[in-house]
Amino acid sequence: MRKLSLSVATLCLAAQLSTAQIKLPSPSPGATVGQTLGTTDFSITYSRPSLKGRTPFTDAFVPAGKVWRTGANGATAFTTSTDVMINGKTLPAGSYAILSIPDKNDWTLIFNKNKSVTEQNYKQDEDVLRVQLKPTTTGEKLETFTIGFSDLTDSTAKLNFMWADVKATADLRVDVSANAAANVDKAVAEKPDDPAVLQAAASYNLSKGRNLDQALSWIDKSVAAKETYRNLFVKSQILGKMGKYADALPVAQKALTLGQSSNDAAFSFFKEGIEKSIAEYSTKVPATPAKGAKGKKKA
Structure with a gap:
């Protein structure tokens, strides 16, 4: 009886905290990364899951070959202030949700116009752009999922998706x-x-x-x-x-x-x-x- 009372009390407390909108630690904390390339401003907002002893891109955790929100919690958001070429294909200026289909030898990077998309309500006909990425094995284990920019010039950069020992990269180019x-x-x-x-x-x-x-x-x-x-x-x-x-x-x-x-x-x-x-x-x-x-x- 006492155990049941404690469970009820715990649930009530959780409900009260949720209703009060009190900010509490998240197991997959949010992050925002910004980058200026020439005259173009990029912004990515996403949540960062950690391995915690698990192996991603397996049937048990972030299944390979299936649509993934490319982060945790809500949709991963990507904004570009101008048109940008991604692996040679044009993405118009605007805001999108990033999804991906990670696999051992090939990733599909997706930019979708539904900015609140999830794996459950994803529709391919809402895709604005799809590009193929070739994942590589880094040899080092990265505990927390990371999205970042590297190899910057005045008109080009690389957009990197890194987790565990896997790195998938897209090439960005803007017309400065x-x-x-x-x-x-x-x-x-x-x-x-x-x-x-x-x-x-x-x-x-x-x-x-x-x-x-x-x-x-x-x-x-x-x-x-x-x-x-x-x-x-x-x-x-x-x-x-x-x-x-x-x-x-x-x-x-x-x-x-x-x-x-x-x-x-x-x-x-x-x-x-x-x-x-x-x-x-x-x-x-x-x-x-x-x-x-x-x-x-x-x-």
């Missing part, structure tokens, strides 16, 4: 140039009269040799709003890039004069570049005959 250009165009569309935004956008186009006529239009608006040695220097560089050295030279000279009188400590980082531009443009501008000079008489 296209994403950056889209961000520039969006910024100008949102703040078309902001001198700083216009200068930054013009500088980006200049750095990429992209649509210099548009860049010149943007920097002209920036200069008209507030003339500084910085936006004048950018304008001179754009004109020089367009081969308009006679127009670029006086703009660069004015940028140097304004910079020298600006009392801006940052000018020292620009001064050498402006002076080099002036020297370069001077060599490419045809000499102008002095006033009153007469041409030689024909023989």
